[in-house]
Amino acid sequence: MSELRWDPLKLHWVIIATERGRRPRDFPVEAEAGVQTSCPFCYGNEDKTPREIFAIRPSGAPNTANWQVRVVPNKYPALRVEGELKSRGYGPYDVMDGIGAHEIIIETPDHDRGLADLAPAEITNVLKAYRARFLDLRQDRRLRYMVLFKNHGTRAGATLSHAHSQLIAVPLTPPVAATELRICREFYDAKDRCIFCDLIDFEISCGDRIVREFANYVIMTPYASCFPFELRLYPKRHSHDFALLGDGDLAELAVAMKEMLFRLKTVLKDPPYNFILHTAPPTQDRLGKPNYWTSIEYDYHWHIELVPRLTQIAGFEWGTGFFINPTSPEDAATFLRDAEV
Numbered sequence: 154m155s156e157l158r159w160d161p162l163k164l165h166w167v168i169i170a171t172e173r174g175r176r177p178r179d180f181p182v183e184a185e186a187g188v189q190t191s192c193p194f195c196y197g198n199e200d201k202t203p204r205e206i207f208a209i210r211p212s213g214a215p216n217t218a219n220w221q222v223r224v225v226p227n228k229y230p231a232l233r234v235e236g237e238l239k240s241r242g243y244g245p246y247d248v249m250d251g252i253g254a255h256e257i258i259i260e261t262p263d264h265d266r267g268l269a270d271l272a273p274a275e276i277t278n279v280l281k282a283y284r285a286r287f288l289d290l291r292q293d294r295r296l297r298y299m300v301l302f303k304n305h306g307t308r309a310g311a312t313l314s315h316a317h318s319q320l321i322a323v324p325l326t327p328p329v330a331a332t333e334l335r336i337c338r339e340f341y342d343a344k345d346r347c348i349f350c351d352l353i354d355f356e357i358s359c360g361d362r363i364v365r366e367f368a369n370y371v372i373m374t375p376y377a378s379c380f381p382f383e384l385r386l387y388p389k390r391h392s393h394d395f396a397l398l399g400d401g402d403l404a405e406l407a408v409a410m411k412e413m414l415f416r417l418k419t420v421l422k423d424p425p426y427n428f429i430l431h432t433a434p435p436t437q438d439r440l441g442k443p444n445y446w447t448s449i450e451y452d453y454h455w456h457i458e459l460v461p462r463l464t465q466i467a468g469f470e471w472g473t474g475f476f477i478n479p480t481s482p483e484d485a486a487t488f489l490r491d492a493e494v
Contacts, residue, residue: 158377162333162348167377168477175381175479177488180463182422183308194223194259194315203228206256207285209278221275222282223259230255231321238295238324254290254322258282259315267305267316267423269414276407277400279318283430284403286320287396291435296322298330298434306425309462318428326434333431334453341452349454353387362482364416364489369402370409374482374489380464381480382421382489386413386457393453395432410457416489417461425462431455 156169193201196218203226210220232253240249260268260279268276283301290299303318304310326334340348356362356373364372364384372386386409392398398406417424432455436446470476 160375160377160379162336162352163329163377164332164336165377165379166475167379168475169378169481170477170479171481176484177382177420180381180421180424180461182424192264192313192315193228194257194313194317195264196262199223202257207282207289209282218262220262222261222278224282224286225257225259227255227257227319232323234293249324252295252324254293254296254320256286256320258286258318258320260318261316264315267414267418268303269411269418269423271316271411273404273407273411276410277404280398280403280407280410281400283318283320284396284398287432290320290322291396291437293322294435294437295324296435298323298326299432300327300330301430301432303426303428305428306423306462309425309427311425330431330434334434334449337452337454338448341448347391347452347454349387349456350391353389353454357389362486364486365409365412367405367409369405372409372413374486376482378478378482378485379476380460380462381478382417382424382461382463382485383478383482384413384417384459384489386410386459387454388456391451392455393433393450395430395455412494413459415494416492417459419494420488420492421461421463427460427462429458431458 155171158167158169160167192198199216199218205216205223205225207224208215208220209222213219232251232255234252234254236250236252238250238252240247258279261271261275268279271279287299290296299320299322301318301320337348340346353371357366357371362374362376364374369389370386371389372384375383375385417426433449433453436449439445464479
């Protein structure tokens, strides 16, 4: 029988439609169409991108080859760093200038390797680039939130096939993040505990939705998964800010990420997916809100959310805010856990 499940972090209902019971083979993944003859992210094409902001390379000058990870501004940015932040009313509406940052993290010089194909040491370098950019951008007091995400595959929104992530910094807190932050703060105010820590402890003790557990990280399918084979990666120890992780933490996280991505690629034949890294926003003082971030170190818990793009949102979802998931998270965890990788 189908179940309605409530997500206490995202505040929405999900229908787990167990009668449909779709298995990995029921989600055919179409091969990517077309061949890209010239890629601006490949070795030798450094002059085809804006000048790099950050890079990891053993030696050599900036904007030359011999790099391992490279960060450049997006050539067609959604937001720009230059200018002043002007917020104003427009009749019954609010509007502000498009101030922010939009950066591309090129994860490997090898055009034919995805993030799942990289060795843990290579993924560690990607994570170090993430950390460096978070730490740098949060020094700009105009920026309130940073969204680190990856679109893998055309169906997930990738316009270039070369492995890359994106980081967009915005001058306000997005509604999804604001809701999650508020829920965490209210839970901590009521119980003096982190809601994520409670969730992680319960899921580990239950075990039904655990895909892999490491010394300091755990991969699981959410109880109220909106989409088939949706995944979360959490630090088991309480940690609010990804940018504060040390090199050893990033190295272990890279192993967990490699496991998560490669299991997904094996079971679902390299599906398109979206990957989001949720972490604490910059905690600079806000005018009129002196206590705004006083408990975030204790109430928030950074995490990675991964959503394979196997189904589409249709009329029912748009009209109700409910989601219909034809694969239970328990079944998805079993398929991923038992995969031979």
